[in-house]
Amino acid sequence: MAARGCDATSLSRIADEVGIRKASILYHFPNKEALRQAVLDDMLSRWNEVLPRLFLATTQDGVARFEAVMGELVDFFTADPDRARLLVREQMDRPRELREKVSQYVRPWMDVVSGYIKQGQGAGSIRADVDAEAYVIIVVNLALCSVASIAQASMLFDGEPDESIRRRCISELVRMARASLFSESENG
Amino acid sequence: MAARGCDATSLSRIADEVGIRKASILYHFPNKEALRQAVLDDMLSRWNEVLPRLFLATTQDGVARFEAVMGELVDFFTADPDRARLLVREQMDRPRELREKVSQYVRPWMDVVSGYIKQGQGAGSIRADVDAEAYVIIVVNLALCSVASIAQASMLFDGEPDESIRRRCISELVRMARASLFSESENG
């Protein structure tokens, strides 16, 4: 379901993968919509386990904190690219519902990050022209969409193995996020 | 079809919008697959009209050229966000086919852009740590995905009108692309 999207994956197909009959799925969930909600809630709620430990654990400077959060973001989606694909599809198919779920699960953490950015701007370590809230949205969306689709966009690299392409693109997106965030003195 | 994706849009629905019957569509196109190909070819071939004039028209410095190409990229997709949504869906549903079409229509222009980047790196105006090919892919993908979905990600901006949010996100992504590309001396 994650790979091809909720709407394009029939209950029969899901049942086959689980090894039961279609009607049996509708015994555990009242309908397909409820199953979709459960899958999304399960995926998004994992962020509430991952993110807190990043912020509460250590005292870090801005660059180290950037690397920790960015690494976690990239790892979360590269560990299972279907997560990214499902979220991208949901955002296009049912923007309102996903918006509500994001507000519920990850928005507090996005606010924490944009707070750090504004703090860094006050201290001069982060570029003054960064739009903190927009930056966070753009970077999350960039990681999401890159993992969801860019591994397949290998047409620009003749004959290069897919794994190598993926690594180059991920490295480049992290570099872009870093270089466009910090003041040049910190950026080195 | 562009808005909800090829697979999720039935021939009956398309027929209703055009004002004819479903069977009449299958008189003009041998099957649904052929219709999809025609829609994609039509959209991607427009790039072959837009891009050449950007590169051949004027002699520009690096920053001016960046602004021209980036502006065209953003304008192309914001003019009709359904273009971006269709491409994002196709990239997830049929990566191989889209890869071939992109190779056919827009790859030459992406090579031109990455050539300019390498040239700028030789002259010192562009950061040495930019991965030219990966940068182009990331930026195109970023524009695509941002337009396709970010306008709907307005949950971070309480009560702010959608149009204002869209502008902030587009401005921020252009700023990120610019700041992570040019050496600090050129960057202002």
Next chain:
DNA sequence: CCTACCGATCGGTAGG
């Protein structure tokens, strides 16, 4: 360009 129809598949229900 139409009406009429095809087999296949969809989400969901009845009943056990």
Next chain:
DNA sequence: CCTACCGATCGGTAGG
């Protein structure tokens, strides 16, 4: 958790 079945809709064809 199953078999059996429902109406709706899908892409596509026949025939005019």
